[in-house]
Amino acid sequence: MGRHHADEVHDGEVHEHDRGLSYDLPVLARRRMIRLMAGASLVPLVGCTSQDGTSSSSASSAKGSASSSASSSAACATIPDETAGPFPGDGSNGVNVLKESGVVRSDIRKSFGDSAGGTAEGVPLTVTLTVVDAASGCGTPKKGAAVYIWHCDRAGDYSLYSEGVTDENYLRGVQETDDKGQVTFRSIFPGCYAGRWPHIHFEVYGSLADATAATSITSTSQLAFPKDVCDTVYASDGYDESVRNLAGLSLETDGIFSDGYDQQLAETKGSAAEGYTATLTVPV
Template identity: 40%
Template sequence: MAAACRVTPTEIRGPYPADGVGGRDARINVLDLADVLRSDIRPSFAGLEGEAGGVPMQIELELTRSDDDCAVLARRAIYLWQCDAGGEYSLYTRRDVNYLRGLQPTDTAGTARFSSIVPGCYGGRAPHLHVEIFSDVEAAMGGVAPLLVSQLGLPTGPCEEVYGDRALYGDSAANLARWPAERDWAFRGDDRSHMMLAMEGDAQSGFTARARIALSA
């Protein structure tokens, strides 16, 4: 099977999912909120204020089956969340905001899009995004278990450029030097290339980040 169609493995949900199931406080569930269905995940929503600052990043996630044709999966749903520029997670280490969380359906080409920022790099982890895949939006918001829980890594080069802004990204550059993607303990296996975002752009104008997520055929 081509690497492009390789099954995206299950990875740890992490301590800060806000999905009503896992993490440090399973009572927190943004998937109960109608406003979580959004493509721009930088602002807070549902009555909370505050917007995540950082280098803009447009995220395009293509969802396919892991068959020979990489058949696209339309009308599924992707819940995405990540840390902010300072390495904080909304509703947990930043309880006053709920930004950088959103749910989107895949279109007829199997793609879901989010407007976000390049996440910071906190101690112990390389930069990454969290994703949960659902059969559709209704399942995601109705408490049905996801089809997949996984993560996507960010390549080191673009992050090094972004993290030069210490005023915004704090200790991210130093943390990245200690924990680059190739050393990240949370990803399974030695070949992580199919779980890394491909990033184009620069720290001045922002980035576009793309990845393919493949479900078992």
């Protein structure tokens, strides 16, 4: 089944969401090959979450030696490659925030540097990504890698690009993975804009030096949120447009997640009053 990436819509203007068919076809071929290798009977992949937010079981826990090893190797697929979209801020489409002093940070709610100094308001969200080595069966954390994340604000706008926030660089940040392969960012729950399921973009780099030089990307993907959590968050002040936009969407019809989202659906816990945590394992 082919993939049709949705267009990004801001202030009545439609923006091209992806890099075109020539970019998508290699991604499709790679992901279909992964499915052929894994087989239809395999359980969800390591570190993935199901629709209800519970962690899936690792194929490596299956009994048997040779058959178990083969299943584990096949099940530990790399995180699906996705488009970075039109607003990456990594130098590939205009501005490059990665080379700015201050981008390496854990709290990404405020703008930094010579920008306007605004703060993104919304329901608090703490995002933890665990980067692991897929080649070793997802059991080895990738210490010393780096992750760059970015996402829209509660109005559905992207700093550096969207009208009214071009002078801001909030909701963007880089961190180096620790001994557990983890990075944690403090942010706000992103809004839902027309045509796309609520998500967070991220890029994985081999090192912090690579990330801040905006070179040698290891993986580009997106994190998705469960519908029940989105419904609860969007009942909060400031998310009015998100309620309307989400009503016409589903994970199954989203232009990015429609071909499978098990590896990208974050385990999300908390409340709108106290804030949420979102966790995802990222095999690379």
